[in-house]
Amino acid sequence: MLHILALTSTLLLQRVTAHGGCLNYTVGDIWYPGYSPYDDPIPQDAAPWMPQRKWVTNDPIFSPTNISLACNAPGDPARAYIPLLPGQPITAVYMYWVHTVGPMIAWMARCPSDDCHTTDASRVSWFKIGQRGLESGTIETGTWFQGSFSRWDGSPSLWTETVPEGLQKGRYLIRHEIVSLHSAGKPQFYPQCAHVEVGGEGVESPGEEYLTRIPGVWSMDQPEINIDIYAPGIANRTVYNIPGPPVWKG
Ligand SMILES: *[C@@H]1O[C@H](CO)[C@@H](O)[C@H](O)[C@H]1NC(C)=O
Ligand SMILES: *[C@@H]1O[C@H](CO)[C@@H](O)[C@H](O)[C@H]1NC(C)=O
Numbered sequence: 294m295l296h297i298l299a300l301t302s303t304l305l306l307q308r309v310t311a312h313g314g315c316l317n318y319t320v321g322d323i324w325y326p327g328y329s330p331y332d333d334p335i336p337q338d339a340a341p342w343m344p345q346r347k348w349v350t351n352d353p354i355f356s357p358t359n360i361s362l363a364c365n366a367p368g369d370p371a372r373a374y375i376p377l378l379p380g381q382p383i384t385a386v387y388m389y390w391v392h393t394v395g396p397m398i399a400w401m402a403r404c405p406s407d408d409c410h411t412t413d414a415s416r417v418s419w420f421k422i423g424q425r426g427l428e429s430g431t432i433e434t435g436t437w438f439q440g441s442f443s444r445w446d447g448s449p450s451l452w453t454e455t456v457p458e459g460l461q462k463g464r465y466l467i468r469h470e471i472v473s474l475h476s477a478g479k480p481q482f483y484p485q486c487a488h489v490e491v492g493g494e495g496v497e498s499p500g501e502e503y504l505t506r507i508p509g510v511w512s513m514d515q516p517e518i519n520i521d522i523y524a525p526g527i528a529n530r531t532v533y534n535i536p537g538p539p540v541w542k543g
């Protein structure tokens with residue numbers, strides 16, 4: 294019994310200290326390994342195959358105005374691009390995701406001059422390609438996608454979104470963001486970015502009403518971001534409206 298308790302608390306501790314993050318991507322049957330924040334950075338920094346921007350810790354970003362909200366810290370550009378087509382699904386693969394409450398949003402932004410390597414992610418126009426929120430029950434105790442996508446047995450947690458139909462061909466950043474709301478009035482942001490190259494013959498791009506800056510889109514003045522999920526009158530709500538612009542479906 295003692296053994297089991299000790300083992301359980303060690304596992305819990307490991308999971309709680311490692312918040313998790315998006316470590317890989319899959320498109321169809323192809324795996325694209327991402328940055329592994331606790332492995333040797335030198336070979337990863339030089340890797341010609343690396344499509345994910347550099348991140349070095351699982352810890353969240355706490356401030357919605359932190360410049361690192363765009364593509365995590367330090368957010369150095371990647372060298373490779375994941376090839377995609379309009380209408381194609383891309384899956385972000387997370388390990389040991391532990392939090393259960395809050396929205397998840399997938400974003401894209403066109404890289405100026407089609408060169409993501411020189412793109413400042415805090416100055417591009419981001420649009421949502423998909424988002425997941427409260428799926429059933431109440432804000433405090435209901436099921437959010439953030440909880441239901443977690444795999445507690447150590448297998449990967451999968452989050453799939455689709456490249457908008459008709460999206461203009463070119464190079465883009467893709468950004469997967471988890472916002473965790475379990476600490477009252479202290480939102481946690483977990484962003485990861487990758488470089489993608491959209492092929493095909495698409496010519497569409499989202500209108501102004503879909504575009505935003507990151508940082509910029511979130512603020513502590515937003516009741517959905519600066520939220521106490523345990524407060525009477527909030528905890529028992531069955532609707533959570535994900536803030537920010539609408540999703541652009543193409
Ligand atoms: C992610 O890719 C790495 C290789 O970079 C691999 O070792 C790891 O198993 C992959 N993660 C998952 C969840 O498959
Ligand atoms: C922004 O977030 C990064 C990553 O969490 C952190 O290292 C940095 O200190 C933060 N900057 C500010 C100004 O809080």
Ligand SMILES: *[C@@H]1O[C@H](CO)[C@@H](O)[C@H](O)[C@H]1NC(C)=O
Pocket residue numbers: 525526527529530
């Ligand atoms: C939610 O909680 C508030 C405050 O405790 C209460 O006044 C309200 O009736 C509750 N609503 C529902 C639908 O249970």
Ligand SMILES: [Cu+2]
Pocket residue numbers: 309311312353391392
């Ligand atoms: Cu955490």
